[in-house]
Amino acid sequence: MKTSTFDELTTAPDKTLDCDVLVIGSGAGGLSAAVTAAYHGLKVVVVEKADVCGGATSWSGGWAWTPGNPLAKAAGVNEDRELVRTYLRHRLGANYREDKVEAFLEAVPHMVGFFQDKTSLQFVPGAKIKDIYGSTPGAGTGNRSVGPKPFNARKIKPELRAKMRHQLYETSFLGMGIMAGPDLAKFLSASQGNLQGLFHAAWRVGLHMWDLIIHRRNMQLVNGTALTGRLMKSADDLGVDIRVSTPAKRLITDANGTVTGAVVDAPAGSYTINASRGVVLATGGFPNDVARRKALFPKTPTGREHWTLAPKETTGDGITMAQAIGASFDTDVESPAAWCPVSLVPYRNGRTGTFPHIMDRAKPGSIGVRRDGKRFVNEANGYYDYVEGLLKATPDGEPVEAWQIADAAYVRKFPLGMAKPLPVPLFPYLRSGYLKKGDTIEELATACGINPTALAQTVADFNENARKGIDPEFNRGTTEFNRYGGDPKVGPNPSLAPIEKGPYYAVKVVPGSFGTFAGLKADGRARVLNNDGEAIPGLYVAGNDHASVMGGLYPAGGINLGPALTFGYIAGRDLAGVNDYEDDRPTVPQSAHHNDDAPARRFSTSRR
Numbered sequence: 276m277k278t279s280t281f282d283e284l285t286t287a288p289d290k291t292l293d294c295d296v297l298v299i300g301s302g303a304g305g306l307s308a309a310v311t312a313a314y315h316g317l318k319v320v321v322v323e324k325a326d327v328c329g330g331a332t333s334w335s336g337g338w339a340w341t342p343g344n345p346l347a348k349a350a351g352v353n354e355d356r357e358l359v360r361t362y363l364r365h366r367l368g369a370n371y372r373e374d375k376v377e378a379f380l381e382a383v384p385h386m387v388g389f390f391q392d393k394t395s396l397q398f399v400p401g402a403k404i405k406d407i408y409g410s411t412p413g414a415g416t417g418n419r420s421v422g423p424k425p426f427n428a429r430k431i432k433p434e435l436r437a438k439m440r441h442q443l444y445e446t447s448f449l450g451m452g453i454m455a456g457p458d459l460a461k462f463l464s465a466s467q468g469n470l471q472g473l474f475h476a477a478w479r480v481g482l483h484m485w486d487l488i489i490h491r492r493n494m495q496l497v498n499g500t501a502l503t504g505r506l507m508k509s510a511d512d513l514g515v516d517i518r519v520s521t522p523a524k525r526l527i528t529d530a531n532g533t534v535t536g537a538v539v540d541a542p543a544g545s546y547t548i549n550a551s552r553g554v555v556l557a558t559g560g561f562p563n564d565v566a567r568r569k570a571l572f573p574k575t576p577t578g579r580e581h582w583t584l585a586p587k588e589t590t591g592d593g594i595t596m597a598q599a600i601g602a603s604f605d606t607d608v609e610s611p612a613a614w615c616p617v618s619l620v621p622y623r624n625g626r627t628g629t630f631p632h633i634m635d636r637a638k639p640g641s642i643g644v645r646r647d648g649k650r651f652v653n654e655a656n657g658y659y660d661y662v663e664g665l666l667k668a669t670p671d672g673e674p675v676e677a678w679q680i681a682d683a684a685y686v687r688k689f690p691l692g693m694a695k696p697l698p699v700p701l702f703p704y705l706r707s708g709y710l711k712k713g714d715t716i717e718e719l720a721t722a723c724g725i726n727p728t729a730l731a732q733t734v735a736d737f738n739e740n741a742r743k744g745i746d747p748e749f750n751r752g753t754t755e756f757n758r759y760g761g762d763p764k765v766g767p768n769p770s771l772a773p774i775e776k777g778p779y780y781a782v783k784v785v786p787g788s789f790g791t792f793a794g795l796k797a798d799g800r801a802r803v804l805n806n807d808g809e810a811i812p813g814l815y816v817a818g819n820d821h822a823s824v825m826g827g828l829y830p831a832g833g834i835n836l837g838p839a840l841t842f843g844y845i846a847g848r849d850l851a852g853v854n855d856y857e858d859d860r861p862t863v864p865q866s867a868h869h870n871d872d873a874p875a876r877r878f879s880t881s882r883r
């Protein structure tokens with residue numbers, strides 16, 4: 276074990292850099308591993324391909340599925356783990372992988388407790404977030420998730436702030452993130468003239484404008500930017516060396532096949548990073564690898580008929596590097612990717628944005644239809660189900676696309692894709708062609724290329740049932756998840772309202788993804804496996820480089836980030852040789868745990 280202090284790590288004249296652990300990629304998986312390993316006294320280097328850290332994690336909602344988490348316990352919810360297993364067994368079916376599920380369920384409460392107690396990553400409980408399939412045995416009705424506590428970027432030193440990815444523009448209001456829950460509810464209520472909502476929105480937007488002038492960036496971090504901002508601060512507090520614009524190109528192994536480091540590119544040239552303990556791959560899977568998409572994604576004849584939300588750098592580098600030294604790429608999953616319906620937003624500068632339809636589908640008074648004018652899914656279920664339903668309903672050879680339609684009352688009250696409710700005007704979206712409009716349902720259908728007669732019939736049938744609060748075709752509004760995503764002020768069913776006040780509007784929806792599910796095969800210790808099922812010494816994986824712990828299914832929101840953080844934590848501990856969870860127990864008084872500015876504590880090197 277080296278005895279040099281971390282500050283002595285430099286790139287030597289022979290173009291090498293020595294550390295204990297090299298982490299490749301700086302999203303949830305990579306930063307979780309880096310913080311954990313550094314906390315346990317290891318010298319950690321993180322290399323990041325982009326010129327900013329955070330990957331898809333920064334653009335995410337930040338919610339992590341974490342059953343049994345200590346925040347739930349603190350709220351008096353002591354769920355039996357068997358209930359969670361029951362839910363997963365029912366949802367994952369043949370894709371249920373006991374070793375991986377058990378490793379996840381065992382470590383996840385400790386992971387949340389570790390970050391909450393020891394680092395700047397503070398969480399808020401997802402007390403009201405329900406599992407998607409409420410009628411499945413074991414489904415959770417809340418408290419199985421945590422999200423990052425909002426974070427003031429002023430608490431991050433400017434040099435580190437410069438390495439932080441901005442909020443995804445399409446999910447922001449002029450670059451400012453809005454957090455699901457009370458924050459979003461207040462913004463929506465502002466559009467309906469609620470005074471408290473108006474005050475909240477004016478204060479948040481005013482502060483944001485000030486930050487743009489002074490700091491030239493969003494400083495009120497929420498969702499994924501809060502998650503990565505907090506992880507980056509924690510890593511920095513522990514002395515982790517974070518290097519942006521430094522893509523890893525290939526892994527290095529010794530004569531025994533042990534992974535001992537990697538060759539990286541940097542603006543000044545390439546060099547070697549030697550990692551005495553091992554390397555963690557966390558490059559975010561392959562959502563931007565067109566060739567693998569063509570091979571693995573359904574109804575994607577050239578690989579380009581898919582619009583992922585993940586940043587362009589996520590091209591499967593981790594999988595490619597690992598395969599080059601004999602790792603197993605596991606494509607035996609239900610779905611190769613975490614589907615999300617998206618719409619394409621044309622901007623005046625020629626750029627096309629990708630908007631995720633996460634929330635609008637579930638609001639009462641909007642339905643999704645195909646060009647045949649028929650609905651194809653319960654729109655208020657998960658994003659995964661929407662795209663899966665669309666893929667199934669689309670005949671071979673036809674483009675996979677749908678239209679999310681709504682009426683005038685809806686579009687002034689709720690967002691329809693990128694188009695925002697009052698007081699934001701609709702005309703920019705109409706002018707760009709993003710939003711289609713028709714005075715009647717038939718006119719709207721013609722503008723979109725939908726069968727007008729069929730659409731009029733679909734809307735008439737839907738309206739008649741919606742007034743009664745039922746959806747005989749797809750059972751929309753029958754689960755807690757559906758109703759929670761609706762509008763509590765709407766009755767008899769918060770998920771259903773008729774579409775009856777012209778003019779009518781529509782946004783075209785196409786298949787997209789949050790990231791990929793197929794990935795490297797690994798064991799419960801996050802060690803990458805070769806084609807014989809043996810662990811490759813010194814090689815770990817976390818995040819979407821790792822084959823989905825959920826077997827390529829989407830049982831609950833947060834099933835990407837929960838496992839990414841957890842297997843990063845598992846990898847960090849394994850690399851540090853820490854077996855006992857006692858070592859993660861709080862060592863500082865509780866009052867200090869929730870101080871965002873408290874530096875994360877690090878064990879002395881004598882522990883190693």
Ligand SMILES: Cc1cc2nc3c(=O)[nH]c(=O)nc-3n(C[C@H](O)[C@H](O)[C@H](O)COP(=O)(O)OP(=O)(O)OC[C@H]3O[C@@H](n4cnc5c(N)ncnc54)[C@H](O)[C@@H]3O)c2cc1C
Binds near residue numbers: 323522560592832
């Ligand atoms: C809009 C949106 C909302 C979402 N909401 C949620 C949510 O609320 N809950 C949830 O669970 N999931 C959510 N997701 C999905 C989730 O964000 C991702 O699955 C998760 O962040 C992936 O984490 P990761 O660490 O694997 O990869 P990433 O966060 O993408 O990080 C990978 C990093 O590796 C870098 N990299 C790539 N190649 C190299 C290389 N060769 N060398 C060095 N670095 C490299 C990339 O540039 C990137 O920064 C959402 C995604 C999006 C886009």
